[in-house]
Amino acid sequence: MTTTLPISLTVNGHHHELEVDPRVTLLDLLREQLELTGTKKGCDRGQCGACTVLVDGKRINSCLALAVSHDGAEVLTIEGVAHGEELHPVQAAFIAHDGFQCGFCTPGQIMSTIGLIAEGQAGADPERIREGLSGNICRCAAYSGIVEAVLEAQQQLARTDRRTAA
Amino acid sequence: MRDFDYVRPATISEALVAAAEPGSAYLAGGTNLLDLMKGGVTSPERIVDITRLPELNRIETLDDGGLRIGALVRNADLAHDPAFAKAYPAVAEALLSGASAQLRNAATAGGNLLQRTRCSYFYDTASACNRREPGSGCSALGGENRLHAILGWSDACIATHPSDFCVPLVALDAVVEIEGKQGRRHVTLEEFHRLPGDTPQRETVLEPGELIVAIRLPAEAASFAAHARYLKMRERTSYAFAVVSAAAALTVRDGKIRAARLALGGVAAKPWRARAAEAVLLGADADEAAFVRAADAALADASPPGDNAFKIELARRIVVRTLMSALAGTPALMPALPASPFSSLPGVRHDA
Numbered sequence: 357m358t359t360t361l362p363i364s365l366t367v368n369g370h371h372h373e374l375e376v377d378p379r380v381t382l383l384d385l386l387r388e389q390l391e392l393t394g395t396k397k398g399c400d401r402g403q404c405g406a407c408t409v410l411v412d413g414k415r416i417n418s419c420l421a422l423a424v425s426h427d428g429a430e431v432l433t434i435e436g437v438a439h440g441e442e443l444h445p446v447q448a449a450f451i452a453h454d455g456f457q458c459g460f461c462t463p464g465q466i467m468s469t470i471g472l473i474a475e476g477q478a479g480a481d482p483e484r485i486r487e488g489l490s491g492n493i494c495r496c497a498a499y500s501g502i503v504e505a506v507l508e509a510q511q512q513l514a515r516t517d518r519r520t521a522a
Numbered sequence: 523m524r525d526f527d528y529v530r531p532a533t534i535s536e537a538l539v540a541a542a543e544p545g546s547a548y549l550a551g552g553t554n555l556l557d558l559m560k561g562g563v564t565s566p567e568r569i570v571d572i573t574r575l576p577e578l579n580r581i582e583t584l585d586d587g588g589l590r591i592g593a594l595v596r597n598a599d600l601a602h603d604p605a606f607a608k609a610y611p612a613v614a615e616a617l618l619s620g621a622s623a624q625l626r627n628a629a630t631a632g633g634n635l636l637q638r639t640r641c642s643y644f645y646d647t648a649s650a651c652n653r654r655e656p657g658s659g660c661s662a663l664g665g666e667n668r669l670h671a672i673l674g675w676s677d678a679c680i681a682t683h684p685s686d687f688c689v690p691l692v693a694l695d696a697v698v699e700i701e702g703k704q705g706r707r708h709v710t711l712e713e714f715h716r717l718p719g720d721t722p723q724r725e726t727v728l729e730p731g732e733l734i735v736a737i738r739l740p741a742e743a744a745s746f747a748a749h750a751r752y753l754k755m756r757e758r759t760s761y762a763f764a765v766v767s768a769a770a771a772l773t774v775r776d777g778k779i780r781a782a783r784l785a786l787g788g789v790a791a792k793p794w795r796a797r798a799a800e801a802v803l804l805g806a807d808a809d810e811a812a813f814v815r816a817a818d819a820a821l822a823d824a825s826p827p828g829d830n831a832f833k834i835e836l837a838r839r840i841v842v843r844t845l846m847s848a849l850a851g852t853p854a855l856m857p858a859l860p861a862s863p864f865s866s867l868p869g870v871r872h873d874a
Contacts (some may be wrong), residue, residue: 361528378569381556401557402625414598414627414630420556421628424528425549425571447810472623477602490760491622 363427365391368436377425381408382417386433394434394463398493405492408464408471410434415471417491432471434463445516446470449509450502456497468492469506473513480507523559529806530571534578534735540570541780542703542730547574548733551628552592553621554637562647563638563654578735581606587741590699593632593734595870597687598623600631610743611852612690612750612769619754619861622761632734635688635698635714636726638765639681639791649817652678653722657733667828671767674790674836677852679722680827681791683715690752690769690791693785695745699736702729702794708738715792717837722791746771746783751847753839754861764788766837768844774808784820784845789837797819799841808849810842815843 360375365399367390374387385401386409395418398406403422409418410432437444446469449455456462468489478484485506487498494502531537541548547568549555569690574579578594581603589609592598600606621629624685643649643661650659662670662680670680688711696711712854715726728734754767768789773780782803786794798821817838824834843863 378526380525401560402553405622405624408624416628417624418627420553422528422549422552422569422571424794425552428531440825442753446762468624471627475598475602475623481858487760487859488623489757492622 361424363424365423365426365428366430368431368433372449374423378422378424380423380433381419382409382411382421382423382426385423386418386431392435393395393431395467396460396463398461398464403493404461405468406461406464408467408492410467410471413474415468422425432467432470435466437466444470445512446473446505446509449512453501453505453508454498454499454507455501456494461492461494461496465489465492465494465502469502470507471508478506480510486492523624524565525529525561526566527568527627529568530574532574534575537570537572537575537816538701538703538731539735540568541718541733543568544730546731550633550834553597553629554623554633558638558645561645561814563645572733582633584738587744589739589743591631591737593736595631597621597631597634598624601626607856608687609740609747610690610694610750610788611747611856612752612771612848613687613739615856616686616690616767616769618856619752629677630703631687632801633738634685635711635734635737637684638725640684640812641670644681649846653681653725653830654861656721656723660705660726665828668830668832669788669828670827671790672824672830673786673794673831674717675790676718676720676722678720679720679791682788683790683792684788685793686752686762686764686787687721689767689785689787690750691737692793692795693769693771693783694746694872695740695783696743697738697740698734698771699738700728700732701735703763704844705733711735711737711793712795716727718756724773725791737785746773746781748852749774750852751844752861753844753847753863757837759859759862759864760765766833766842768837770841770844770848771837772803772808772845772848776851777808779803779806779808779812782816782834784816784841785822786837786841789824789833796841798822803845809845813845813849818846850865 395407400406402417407419547566578592582590601614606612649661750771756762772785786797799816802816
């Protein structure tokens with residue numbers, strides 16, 4: 357007999373008190389219980405990256421995370437990255453550079469890119485960007501557009517940072 | 523996924539009590555365990571979530587100059603810790619050559635040691651597998667086995683251990699710190715994983731309910747920092763397990779090898795310390811001829827259980843290549859493609 361457990365989560369800035377079955381992954385919680393279906397279920401086994409979200413600022417595969425284990429966490433999904441009608445610089449750059457075709461992997465690609473830029477390990481080296489995003493598979497193979505989008509978004513965010521710091 | 527009880531202890535002693543119940547499994551990063559549970563490969567009755575044990579989250583320098591890595595330190599945090607990467611560059615390179623950035627953000631140091639084999643017959647619950655179900659047989663023998671073990675295998679199991687992290691660790695004499703009901707004990711990583719023999723289901727020396735709390739590196743491990751590399755041959759350049767990998771660490775003075783460490787990955791059910799090769803290298807001239815002799819010594823006992831004889835020659839070449847790379851010196855900057863044999867010059871694109 358399954359019992360549910362109480363947890364609290366902050367998702368895209370909104371606080372939630374929830375009752376969850378311990379078997380529920382963070383991915384299923386987001387999609388089924390909170391109706392945030394922007395985060396996609398691809399392989400459901402940590403191989404494709406479509407389910408990538410940021411948890412406490414770090415990108416992870418939400419399909420390999422038990423929701424109960426992330427009690428108290430701050431989660432950022434694709435629904436939470438834009439400011440109202442103003443797209444996040446990574447979103448805008450993916451559109452500008454055709455960083456997708458069918459779009460199914462795109463929320464994961466964008467969340468992974470936001471994580472990659474925050475980690476600060478890739479710089480402007482396309483090889484390091486490709487390696488840093490190797491956990492996100494695009495079956496339409498929009499990879500060259502994705503790398504261009506990452507490079508531009510990174511420059512855009514650096515300019516914004518400089519303005520903010522000034 | 524089968525139903526399970528979930529408990530989240532706040533202390534190590536509470537965790538040990540909770541996990542003493544039969545059918546318990548510890549949950550940390552969950553990147554391997556949840557995958558196995560979804561596939562029905564393992565079905566714990568009780569999950570003991572150890573992610574809130576704060577004392578397991580630290581990287582500490584010990585009084586004797588050694589290093590203590592808490593079991594819950596995430597792979598990415600360890601690899602990107604500047605002091606760690608500087609002192610143990612081959613370990614950082616191995617970590618960054620494994621899995622994906624998302625998985626490295628979740629997976630833990632302790633969990634890496636306990637990850638299960640990636641043998642497809644182990645994952646396929648319709649296949650015979652002595653490791654998953656003792657006595658059921660081994661579908662890999664006589665099956666698709668070109669990626670399987672060439673050292674230390676038995677007729678009961680020819681699976682390999684998939685870890686990259688463990689390969690330089692075993693070369694550098696890492697020690698596993700284990701907490702159990704009887705208290706704390708230390709086991710060398712070399713002794714930690716077991717070869718399959720007749721009991722492939724017993725993968726490590728851990729007793730039921732025991733918990734890895736830390737991994738230690740002795741002070742000497744940092745003395746190889748200038749000449750330490752990890753190389754990993756994969757079927758694709760990124761986000762793949764090793765077909766064969768090697769970690770090499772050298773101390774060279776006046777053209778002679780004064781100290782040498784060598785271990786292989788992807789070749790056996792455990793990270794494979796190549797002590798016979800180290801003996802060949804010690805005192806030898808630091809050149810390719812010595813590395814070839816060392817590679818021959820490392821693979822002297824290798825044999826193919828099936829269609830994987832190519833891995834023996836591949837392993838010899840990877841050993842020579844890794845030793846050459848170590849001799850050339852640790853790159854100042856982590857290569858863009860960590861551990862890739864196709865990225866010999868740091869900063870130069872492999873497809874340029």
